[in-house]
Amino acid sequence: MKHLKNMKTQYTLLLLLLIVSGFVHAQSKKVIFNNNNQQANIVGNASINVSTGDITVQTETDKLIIDATTAGILAFYPDKYLINVGDSVELNWASAFTSACSAELVNGNAAWSGAKSHNTMSSEVVTINTLPTTLKLTCNQIAGGTTEQQFTLSQLPTGSTGGTGSIAINFTLQGQSGSNPIIAGDGPYTVVWSTSNADSCTATSNPFHSDWSGNVVVNNPTTGKVVNISGAPTLTLTCSNSSGQNSASLVFTNTGGGVVAGCENVTPPAGLSAKVHQQGDPKPSLGRIALSNVEGYGNPYADLANHGVQFGHTKGSQYIVIEDIDIPQNHTNYINGHLSSSIYFGDSSTAAGNMHHAIVSLSECAGDFDTSKTAVCLASVAINGERLYVTTNPNSKFITYWPQRSCLVEKGKSYYMNFFSGADTSAVTDSSKRICNETNPYNNTCASIIQQTMDDDSVLP
Numbered sequence: 105m106k107h108l109k110n111m112k113t114q115y116t117l118l119l120l121l122l123i124v125s126g127f128v129h130a131q132s133k134k135v136i137f138n139n140n141n142q143q144a145n146i147v148g149n150a151s152i153n154v155s156t157g158d159i160t161v162q163t164e165t166d167k168l169i170i171d172a173t174t175a176g177i178l179a180f181y182p183d184k185y186l187i188n189v190g191d192s193v194e195l196n197w198a199s200a201f202t203s204a205c206s207a208e209l210v211n212g213n214a215a216w217s218g219a220k221s222h223n224t225m226s227s228e229v230v231t232i233n234t235l236p237t238t239l240k241l242t243c244n245q246i247a248g249g250t251t252e253q254q255f256t257l258s259q260l261p262t263g264s265t266g267g268t269g270s271i272a273i274n275f276t277l278q279g280q281s282g283s284n285p286i287i288a289g290d291g292p293y294t295v296v297w298s299t300s301n302a303d304s305c306t307a308t309s310n311p312f313h314s315d316w317s318g319n320v321v322v323n324n325p326t327t328g329k330v331v332n333i334s335g336a337p338t339l340t341l342t343c344s345n346s347s348g349q350n351s352a353s354l355v356f357t358n359t360g361g362g363v364v365a366g367c368e369n370v371t372p373p374a375g376l377s378a379k380v381h382q383q384g385d386p387k388p389s390l391g392r393i394a395l396s397n398v399e400g401y402g403n404p405y406a407d408l409a410n411h412g413v414q415f416g417h418t419k420g421s422q423y424i425v426i427e428d429i430d431i432p433q434n435h436t437n438y439i440n441g442h443l444s445s446s447i448y449f450g451d452s453s454t455a456a457g458n459m460h461h462a463i464v465s466l467s468e469c470a471g472d473f474d475t476s477k478t479a480v481c482l483a484s485v486a487i488n489g490e491r492l493y494v495t496t497n498p499n500s501k502f503i504t505y506w507p508q509r510s511c512l513v514e515k516g517k518s519y520y521m522n523f524f525s526g527a528d529t530s531a532v533t534d535s536s537k538r539i540c541n542e543t544n545p546y547n548n549t550c551a552s553i554i555q556q557t558m559d560d561d562s563v564l565p
Contacts, residue, residue, distance in 0.1 A: 146164060147163070180253040194229050202222045203244045220241065238254055273298075277295055278294040291370075292378040294328040340354075341353075387411075418548055430518045447492040448556075449488075449552045451487060461485060462484070481512070487541075496513055497512075525539065
């Protein structure tokens with residue numbers, strides 16, 4: 105809308121309409137639009153295309169005839185967003201398909217109120233007396249209802265020069281590139297970003313996600329920020345300096361079939377960000393930790409046979425999510441019609457610190473360690489000695505003999521395996537219990553070889 109120009113003095117309208125009377129001496133006639141009662145005097149003769157039935161007329165004065173349902177358009181922005189108290193700001197706005205506009209001071213102190221021009225480009229210089237101050241412009245739409253925009257003017261940071269030039273933003277989902285990340289289901293995902301020439305940044309989301317809202321640091325390219333994604337939202341990062349602002353958005357595609365009931369209430373372990381891997385992604389090279397988001401076991405869960413992969417997370421700040429553990433209705437590896445499998449955690453063969461215990465859950469929501477929500481199990485599995493058992497059989501020997509380390513899953517469902525290193529399951533809420541056996545720590549990484557095996561449920565190990 106910043107580039108709107110004045111309307112042409114005359115419009116040639118090609119449309120289907122109701123002509124009140126004949127075409128001769130049309131300068132004394134009107135055209136009436138029966139969908140919204142708008143009228144316009146016409147000059148010259150009307151012409152009709154006998155092939156299409158379209159009628160062409162020319163209006164006597166400036167007219168913009170639109171459909172009654174056309175939504176109003178509004179742009180409202182200042183010449184700078186970061187200022188000092190007492191500075192003057194040039195406010196700019198433009199609207200179309202509106203019948204009136206009015207100014208409102210949401211909070212703060214500035215002379216911004218009353219009726220404002222509409223269906224044109226306008227500007228006004230206003231002095232800002234307190235900070236922060238939020239200004240709003242609301243316009244009535246010809247189609248009915250209103251459209252509005254607002255922004256907040258904030259204090260110029262100490263040491264900022266203001267007017268630092270154009271802002272560049274690199275905003276991505278960790279492990280992916282581009283502005284259209286694809287995720288395989290709801291859950292916690294890490295977004296990372298870096299900027300140049302920015303003094304402040306704000307996070308917004310549509311639909312609203314509380315994890316991506318409010319002020320954020322201007323650069324966070326490494327650890328990023330965990331956002332519990334549900335559905336297919338758009339996350340936007342808007343950064344400002346004294347000369348303007350710039351925005352970048354991530355438009356998510358969620359292939360997981362929508363929101364799993366309860367995922368919107370999941371709270372991942374405090375202070376830990378998710379490091380996401382997909383079950384079916386390629387296995388990493390032998391002897392190294394799966395460090396990226398595109399490395400997994402390389403096969404569906406029910407097709408694995410003694411497949412081991414080294415997974416590592418950054419001690420104290422991450423946990424691992426392996427997604428797309430799909431439990432089929434039927435499979436050749438099923439015993440007596442049921443899945444019987446186990447997961448073994450062993451010492452890493454790399455220079456990383458070895459896990460102490462694997463604090464692990466299987467859940468329908470990524471990052472869910474809470475068995476009162478969607479987690480079907482929460483266990484502390486000792487490295488080099490214990491296994492986590494996964495079965496679809498409620499009468500399984502696993503559940504009978506090792507209920508504290510058994511996960512009863514359902515056929516036809518998909519699960520996440522969430523885990524990190526810790527002393528016991530209280531590490532989910534107690535960060536002091538998140539420890540590694542760091543005999544040879546590497547990049548502050550805690551790792552384990554994680555091997556999945558199909559088992560015979562009829563024989564005790």
